[in-house]
Amino acid sequence: MSIRAEHELHGRRKGRNVGVGLMLAGFVVLIMVMTFVKITETDFARAPGTANSAVGTTEIKN
Amino acid sequence: MTDITNTPAAEHEAQLGDYFALLKPRVMQLVVFTAVVGMLAAPASVHPVIGFASILFVAIGAGASGALNMWWDADIDAVMRRTAKRPIPAGKVQPGEALALGVALSGLSVMMLALSANLLAAGMLLFTILFYAVVYSMWLKRATPQNIVIGGAAGAFPPVIGWIIATGSFSVEAWLMFALIFMWTPPHFWALALFMRSDYDDAKVPMLTVTHGRPATRRHILAYTVLLAVLAVGTGFTAIGGYIYLSFAVVLNVLFLIGAYRIWQRDEEMSEEDNYKVERQFFRLSLYYLFLHFGAILIEATLRPYGLGGWS
Numbered sequence: 001m002s003i004r005a006e007h008e009l010h011g012r013r014k015g016r017n018v019g020v021g022l023m024l025a026g027f028v029v030l031i032m033v034m035t036f037v038k039i040t041e042t043d044f045a046r047a048p049g050t051a052n053s054a055v056g057t058t059e060i061k062n
Numbered sequence: 063m064t065d066i067t068n069t070p071a072a073e074h075e076a077q078l079g080d081y082f083a084l085l086k087p088r089v090m091q092l093v094v095f096t097a098v099v100g101m102l103a104a105p106a107s108v109h110p111v112i113g114f115a116s117i118l119f120v121a122i123g124a125g126a127s128g129a130l131n132m133w134w135d136a137d138i139d140a141v142m143r144r145t146a147k148r149p150i151p152a153g154k155v156q157p158g159e160a161l162a163l164g165v166a167l168s169g170l171s172v173m174m175l176a177l178s179a180n181l182l183a184a185g186m187l188l189f190t191i192l193f194y195a196v197v198y199s200m201w202l203k204r205a206t207p208q209n210i211v212i213g214g215a216a217g218a219f220p221p222v223i224g225w226i227i228a229t230g231s232f233s234v235e236a237w238l239m240f241a242l243i244f245m246w247t248p249p250h251f252w253a254l255a256l257f258m259r260s261d262y263d264d265a266k267v268p269m270l271t272v273t274h275g276r277p278a279t280r281r282h283i284l285a286y287t288v289l290l291a292v293l294a295v296g297t298g299f300t301a302i303g304g305y306i307y308l309s310f311a312v313v314l315n316v317l318f319l320i321g322a323y324r325i326w327q328r329d330e331e332m333s334e335e336d337n338y339k340v341e342r343q344f345f346r347l348s349l350y351y352l353f354l355h356f357g358a359i360l361i362e363a364t365l366r367p368y369g370l371g372g373w374s
Contacts, residue, residue, distance in 0.1 A: 012077060019078040030115055034178055037111045 080154040084132055084163060085125025092352070093124040093220045099356045100224025100239055103302045103363040108228050115178040116227045120220060123171035123187045127216070129164035130195035133157050135203070138265040144258055164195070179227040186226055190219040204266075207273040214247030215240075221356075235302045242297065242355060245290040249283045249322065250348040256280070256325070257338035257345070280326045283344075287322035291315040294355060302359050304372040310358040314351050321347055 097120045101113060108116070132139065132150055140151035149155040168191050176184035198213030206212075218240045225236035255262055255271045256279060262269040270279045294315050298308035321344040328340060365371030 009075070012075065016076075016078050030118070033111050034115050037109055041109060 076149065076155045076159070080149045081159075081163060083149050084129040084155060084160050085122075085167075086128030086131075087125075089128055089217070090121050090124050092217070094121045095353070096239070096243065096356055097121075097220040097224035097227075099360045099363070100221030100236060101228045102224075103221075103235065103239070103359050104225045104228035104233075105301075106228040112178055113227070116175060116183070117224070119171045119175040119178060120187060120223055120227075122167050123175070123191055124220070126164045126167035126171060127191040127194040129160050129167065130191075131199045133160040133164060134195070134199045136160075138204075138267060141265045142258075142261040144261055175227075180230045182230060183223055183226040186219060186223045190216055190223065193219070204268065207268050207270045209268065210251045210270075211248050214244050214251075217247060218243035235300055238293075238297045238300060238302065239356075239359070241293055242290075243352065245286060245293055246348065246352055249286045249290065249318075250345065250352075252279050252283050252286075253325065253341050253345040253348065256333070256341045276330055280328070284322045284326040287318055291319055299373075301372065302362065304362040304365075306365075306371070307355075307358040307362050310354055314354055317347060318344075318351055 094117060097117055101108060101117065132148055135145075136148075136150040136157055139145035139148050145151065150157055150160055168188075172184050172188045172191070175187050194213070194216035198209065198216055202209040202213050221239035221243070222232070222236045225233065225239070252270055255269045256276060263272055266272075270282060274282075295308070295311045297303055298311050303311075321340070324340045325344055333339075333341060362371040
């Protein structure tokens with residue numbers, strides 16, 4: 001039996017590795033977009049402790 | 063030089079699709095759909111990116127619990143015809159791999175949901191995963207004929223999680239959607255158990271058909287269907303209901319009640335004669351039943367901003 005450089009097994013492994021790679025890349029992109037949305041959606045002008053504090057924040061009383 | 067084709071690892075090397083099959087994609091579809099409906103029916107808006115990411119993490123969490131279930135149930139899956147081709151009994155994935163995947167994805171999904179949505183949603187997802195993997199799979203499934211009844215709660219949590227993603231809190235409407243799936247699960251699975259005759263017997267899973275017999279199972283299907291019909295139609299008069307939902311609910315529940323009544327009227331002799339035709343029809347209808355109820359809730363929620371949905 002001749003030795004081939006590219007066995008069918010390599011093809012299968014490559015397919016699996018490419019799949020995992022694409023999923024990881026997708027995950028990274030999702031985290032980036034999510035972070036961007038979270039940061040841009042936060043109203044920094046209405047920080048906790050100010051008069052119109054955002055819902056869910058605690059108002060600091062002196 | 064070693065011939066790599068002769069190693070056992072090479073022969074049984076799993077493909078990406080085998081790992082994906084561990085996540086029970088069909089169950090995942092139901093989880094995604096009901097969680098999306100729960101999120102969109104809630105009286106709060108979610109940024110599309112946050113909504114998409116959150117639902118994705120719920121789906122991954124559901125998949126993780128599926129992998130843990132397949133790891134634990136590999137022995138009975140191998141015996142049952144319906145599950146014999148799953149990745150572990152088929153020899154494509156090692157049990158340890160399924161356990162590792164399940165634990166890793168559980169942790170990832172819960173942490174990521176806490177970041178994308180809120181801690182309450184993440185807590186509910188963790189509770190759901192543990193409920194399905196530990197309470198249902200490891201404890202109830204092999205211990206009591208009520209396994210499907212109580213275990214069905216695990217599949218009923220996604221719309222509640224979807225609602226919490228949007229609002230950050232619980233509400234009656236979210237629990238009504240939970241109750242809809244919770245009450246639907248027993249008749250759905252008991253109908254399956256009636257026509258998948260020997261599967262549960264062979265695996266020694268104490269399904270109602272095995273412990274209490276088939277006539278008792280038929281009575282239980284009818285009783286649960288009556289309760290489900292009251293609940294499903296009653297939901298039509300709440301904040302998530304409306305004319306459209308109620309129309310769907312009335313038609314579907316009349317059909318479901320007729321099916322359950324026909325199952326109750328039959329005995330094994332009649333069922334064997336036509337190869338469980340009525341039971342199979344009821345099972346098929348049950349799939350449309352849940353999809354259309356949640357679809358109707360979604361339509362109501364989509365139309366509400368235009369002043370068309372709901373009772374207003």
